[in-house]
Amino acid sequence: MFRIARRLMQHAQLYAFAKQAVALFPFLDRRLRAISRTGALDAQARAERIIRVTDLTPHAHQVYLELLRVIKDLQ
Amino acid sequence: MRIVLDLQGAQTASRFRGIGRYTLSLAKAIAANRADHEVLLVLNGLFPHTIELIRAAFDSLLPQDNIRVWLAPGPVAVNTGNEPQRQIAERIREAFLASLEPDVVHVSSLFEGFSDDAVTSIGAFAPLPTAVTLYDLIPLTAPHPHPAFPEYYARKLESFRRANLWLGISQFSCQEAISLLHLEPDKVVDIGGAADPRFRRVDLSDTERSRIMQAYGLQKPFICWVGTPGDSRKNVAGLMQAFARLPPELRARFQLLVVGKMLFGDVAAVKRLALTCGLEQHEVVFAGYIDDDDLTRLYNICRAFVFPSFYEGFGLPALEAMQCGAPVIASNTTSIPEVVGLEAAMFDPYSIDDIASKLQRVLTDDEFRTELVARHLARARQFSWDASAKRAIKAFAGLHAAAGARPTAATVYQDLITSTATVIGKKASPRSTIIATAMAIAQNHPDSRSGKTLFVDVSELAQRDANTGVQRVTRSILKQLLENPPSGYVVEPVYGTPERSGYRYAKKFTQGFLQQDQAVPEERFIDVRSGDIFLGLDLQHYVVTRNQNYYAHIRNLGARVYFLIYDLLPIQFPEYFRVGASEAHHKWLAVISQSDGVLCISLTTADHYINWLAENAVQRPRPLHIGWFHLGADLENSVPTRGLPKDFQSVLAALGKGPSFLMVGTIEPRKGYAQVLAAFEKLWDNGHDLRLVIVGKPGWKVDELVEKLRRHPKLGNLLFWLQGVSDADLDRIYRACSCLIAASEGEGFGLPLIEAAQHKLPILARDIPVFLEVAGEHASYFNGRTPEALAEAVTSWLELRAQNRHPHSEGMPWVTWAQSADRLKAILLEGDWYKVWPADGRDPRIRNGNDRTTQAAEPMPAFSQR
Numbered sequence: 001m002f003r004i005a006r007r008l009m010q011h012a013q014l015y016a017f018a019k020q021a022v023a024l025f026p027f028l029d030r031r032l033r034a035i036s037r038t039g040a041l042d043a044q045a046r047a048e049r050i051i052r053v054t055d056l057t058p059h060a061h062q063v064y065l066e067l068l069r070v071i072k073d074l075q
Numbered sequence: 076m077r078i079v080l081d082l083q084g085a086q087t088a089s090r091f092r093g094i095g096r097y098t099l100s101l102a103k104a105i106a107a108n109r110a111d112h113e114v115l116l117v118l119n120g121l122f123p124h125t126i127e128l129i130r131a132a133f134d135s136l137l138p139q140d141n142i143r144v145w146l147a148p149g150p151v152a153v154n155t156g157n158e159p160q161r162q163i164a165e166r167i168r169e170a171f172l173a174s175l176e177p178d179v180v181h182v183s184s185l186f187e188g189f190s191d192d193a194v195t196s197i198g199a200f201a202p203l204p205t206a207v208t209l210y211d212l213i214p215l216t217a218p219h220p221h222p223a224f225p226e227y228y229a230r231k232l233e234s235f236r237r238a239n240l241w242l243g244i245s246q247f248s249c250q251e252a253i254s255l256l257h258l259e260p261d262k263v264v265d266i267g268g269a270a271d272p273r274f275r276r277v278d279l280s281d282t283e284r285s286r287i288m289q290a291y292g293l294q295k296p297f298i299c300w301v302g303t304p305g306d307s308r309k310n311v312a313g314l315m316q317a318f319a320r321l322p323p324e325l326r327a328r329f330q331l332l333v334v335g336k337m338l339f340g341d342v343a344a345v346k347r348l349a350l351t352c353g354l355e356q357h358e359v360v361f362a363g364y365i366d367d368d369d370l371t372r373l374y375n376i377c378r379a380f381v382f383p384s385f386y387e388g389f390g391l392p393a394l395e396a397m398q399c400g401a402p403v404i405a406s407n408t409t410s411i412p413e414v415v416g417l418e419a420a421m422f423d424p425y426s427i428d429d430i431a432s433k434l435q436r437v438l439t440d441d442e443f444r445t446e447l448v449a450r451h452l453a454r455a456r457q458f459s460w461d462a463s464a465k466r467a468i469k470a471f472a473g474l475h476a477a478a479g480a481r482p483t484a485a486t487v488y489q490d491l492i493t494s495t496a497t498v499i500g501k502k503a504s505p506r507s508t509i510i511a512t513a514m515a516i517a518q519n520h521p522d523s524r525s526g527k528t529l530f531v532d533v534s535e536l537a538q539r540d541a542n543t544g545v546q547r548v549t550r551s552i553l554k555q556l557l558e559n560p561p562s563g564y565v566v567e568p569v570y571g572t573p574e575r576s577g578y579r580y581a582k583k584f585t586q587g588f589l590q591q592d593q594a595v596p597e598e599r600f601i602d603v604r605s606g607d608i609f610l611g612l613d614l615q616h617y618v619v620t621r622n623q624n625y626y627a628h629i630r631n632l633g634a635r636v637y638f639l640i641y642d643l644l645p646i647q648f649p650e651y652f653r654v655g656a657s658e659a660h661h662k663w664l665a666v667i668s669q670s671d672g673v674l675c676i677s678l679t680t681a682d683h684y685i686n687w688l689a690e691n692a693v694q695r696p697r698p699l700h701i702g703w704f705h706l707g708a709d710l711e712n713s714v715p716t717r718g719l720p721k722d723f724q725s726v727l728a729a730l731g732k733g734p735s736f737l738m739v740g741t742i743e744p745r746k747g748y749a750q751v752l753a754a755f756e757k758l759w760d761n762g763h764d765l766r767l768v769i770v771g772k773p774g775w776k777v778d779e780l781v782e783k784l785r786r787h788p789k790l791g792n793l794l795f796w797l798q799g800v801s802d803a804d805l806d807r808i809y810r811a812c813s814c815l816i817a818a819s820e821g822e823g824f825g826l827p828l829i830e831a832a833q834h835k836l837p838i839l840a841r842d843i844p845v846f847l848e849v850a851g852e853h854a855s856y857f858n859g860r861t862p863e864a865l866a867e868a869v870t871s872w873l874e875l876r877a878q879n880r881h882p883h884s885e886g887m888p889w890v891t892w893a894q895s896a897d898r899l900k901a902i903l904l905e906g907d908w909y910k911v912w913p914a915d916g917r918d919p920r921i922r923n924g925n926d927r928t929t930q931a932a933e934p935m936p937a938f939s940q941r
Contacts, residue, residue: 067492
């Protein structure tokens with residue numbers, strides 16, 4: 001427990017992100033716990049592993065696709 | 076007028092300070108004085124552990140549907156970067172507010188979000204008529220040392236200036252804002268403030284006084300100080316120095332009590348400060364953060380309350396202490412004279428001599444102290460939250476009249492997509508940010524599906540099907556709910572897994588259950604929105620305990636969560652279950668006891684559960700509703716299983732040759748099979764021509780009994796054991812027998828008794844409460860655990876039967892599955908509950924005022940559970 005907490009403290013930025021991700025979407029916590037043990041991943045790679053498209057609800061998936069489309073249009 | 080109150084001031088770390096108290100008290104008073112106005116509370120989902128307590132605070136004031144929660148991708152705290160997320164979150168929040176089509180938005184505390192996840196912009200997305208509470212402008216004159224703070228504060232001031240109305244908490248705060256920020260004076264309204272009515276005079280017995288003194292390590296009469304010790308503006312140092320200057324014999328008679336939340340580093344610093352001021356360790360007591368009940372008691376028994384602050388926007392602790400009848404002496408600066416209103420009680424906070432002089436007088440001059448108390452109590456009565464709320468509502472009405480028509484939300488969603496996509500595109504945000512943004516927007520702006528959803532948990536049935544009585548109930552109730560959904564609801568079977576939190580749509584299972592033949596869509600996580608219901612119908616301990624945070628999450632969002640309780644047997648009879656079953660059941664009950672309500676399958680089970688709540692002193696922020704209903708007993712609607720065991724016909728033929736006694740249920744120690752078999756062995760030894768039929772598969776802890784049954788000399792002659800009997804064939808067995816023996820020592824309901832009654836089969840049952848509840852006068856009863864006792868009961872029953880004087884079961888009342896499901900729906904939707912377990916306003920996840928959302932050094936909730 002202490003080791004996990006210390007490691008998380010060393011990555012405060014990711015921790016804050018992960019904490020909020022779990023607060024918002026509690027089903028992510030187990031995956032996050034597993035990731036916290038893999039010290040080799042950089043923060044971004046970890047974040048990408050924390051939230052996946054397959055975690056989206058049907059409505060959120062629609063919103064996601066719409067966001068992608070608008071982002072592409074704006075580019 | 077639709078008034079939308081942004082209550083983030085009651086969610087951030089400010090909730091431990093005056094701003095949090097002010098925010099909550101004013102909002103409650105506005106809700107109480109709203110008259111014909113509509114009041115909506117808006118909460119930030121990035122502070123999940125605060126939401127239930129705020130919902131509880133408004134439980135009797137507003138419908139829970141009027142409390143709305145928005146989500147945004149975090150973190151957004153400025154002091155650790157997070158610029159893209161902050162910009163996205165500002166747009167998301169403002170779009171959410173716009174979607175509510177408010178006439179007025181009131182932001183309780185705008186200057187938040189530097190070191191936490193508050194989001195309080197104005198005008199980042201769309202202009203809305205906005206009022207802001209004006210506490211103070213301390214950072215303008217005394218900037219925060221963090222390098223990112225000036226830019227943060229400047230941006231907040233820009234937002235602040237974009238407001239259309241400013242509600243000052245004192246004349247001083249209004250005048251300061253007008254002069255420093257050049258606000259238009261007619262848009263700045265002093266609405267004042269008040270102390271919570273819970274701060275009042277109380278008569279404490281000597282015992283209670285000793286207890287509270289002891290609890291906080293106080294050994295002498297004490298001087299009380301309340302504030303944030305680490306905040307130099309609060310001037311605890313001035314009080315310590317003044318205390319040190321008191322004459323030694325006077326000082327020796329008192330202690331100094333310092334009350335207030337201290338961060339980790341503050342404790343050592345404030346202790347050092349006390350030593351520097353010349354005080355000895357035992358002279359100062361640091362209480363930390365304490366709850367309002369104890370604070371009220373301490374205000375009541377302190378010798379004096381000293382408020383030496385250099386700067387206040389209002390000065391709430393002084394008013395709280397005055398309201399409790401404490402002799403208060405306070406600074407003569409900023410807003411404090413407006414609150415205290417008595418020259419004689421004031422001192423110059425910059426002069427230690429002046430503080431010491433006033434302190435000495437209040438400690439030694441009884442007449443002065445008596446006069447202070449009387450004047451303070453009279454003064455405190457002039458402050459009231461109702462008055463402040465009425466002034467605020469009047470100011471809102473003025474703003475609404477000037478703003479004109481209510482803005483519509485027609486294009487909010489599309490505008491938000493464009494706006495957030497622009498930020499994401501510019502900042503080249505990672506995919507995870509896009510996904511999190513999509514999740515948040517989807518939650519804040521639900522799709523256009525009509526009606527609400529009743530999610531029915533079928534986790535066991537959909538994935539494994541243990542084929543116990545619970546799954547039989549799940550199938551039957553689900554069938555009724557799908558065929559006759561509650562009015563206004565769509566029923567969706569869902570399942571969870573022990574591997575991860577959250578529930579998915581059980582599409583594949585549902586199609587099979589309804590015998591539909593369509594392509595099965597992907598089973599995604601469920602979309603839950605405010606007003607939806609989650610019903611934990613199936614029983615999987617590990618799935619439920621795994622989802623503890625998930626239930627809290629969807630309750631935060633405004634969904635309601637209910638569970639069925641089938642029984643408490645693993646707790647009542649741990650010796651009859653596998654090792655660990657009792658603990659697992661305890662954990663399961665602990666989780667479901669934090670839901671909105673539980674439905675028990677009998678009155679007896681409901682009473683057992685209430686006893687469990689009392690024994691475990693379950694704490695709840697909001698009340699827990701407890702209901703009960705009886706299960707259905709019509710076989711044709713119970714989705715029966717089919718199949719025929721070997722030798723079934725020969726068994727039926729044998730049963731017709733003489734009196735036959737039937738036992739139905741899994742063979743496990745609790746069911747009393749061993750006692751019944753031993754009793755029948757005695758009866759057989761005594762020459763009775765009786766048959767015993769056992770229908771049930773072997774369970775646990777019965778290896779010896781099962782072996783005995785398998786090798787029993789009477790097996791196939793007078794003893795029959797059938798396994799894997801379908802519901803339809805059980806029907807034929809009921810018809811062929813003479814009496815049902817229900818020997819179980821504990822049951823959640825007692826379905827075999829009703830099934831027996833349906834077949835007009837007489838019943839001999841153990842006299843346990845649930846059997847008495849179900850069968851009443853329509854059964855014969857026995858007690859005692861010995862074979863002799865039961866053998867005697869069987870003999871007596873046979874004698875009565877010979878005279879046709881035995882109780883007949885056919886008049887026993889029972890309900891169909893349709894009636895059972897109707898009753899369940901009535902409890903869920905019409906509130907036909909049996910009892911309510913009261914709230915005590917406490918959240919068991921939060922200890923000593925500390926939750927796990929505001930302190931970055933603490934592990935996240937998911938970690939803390941293991």
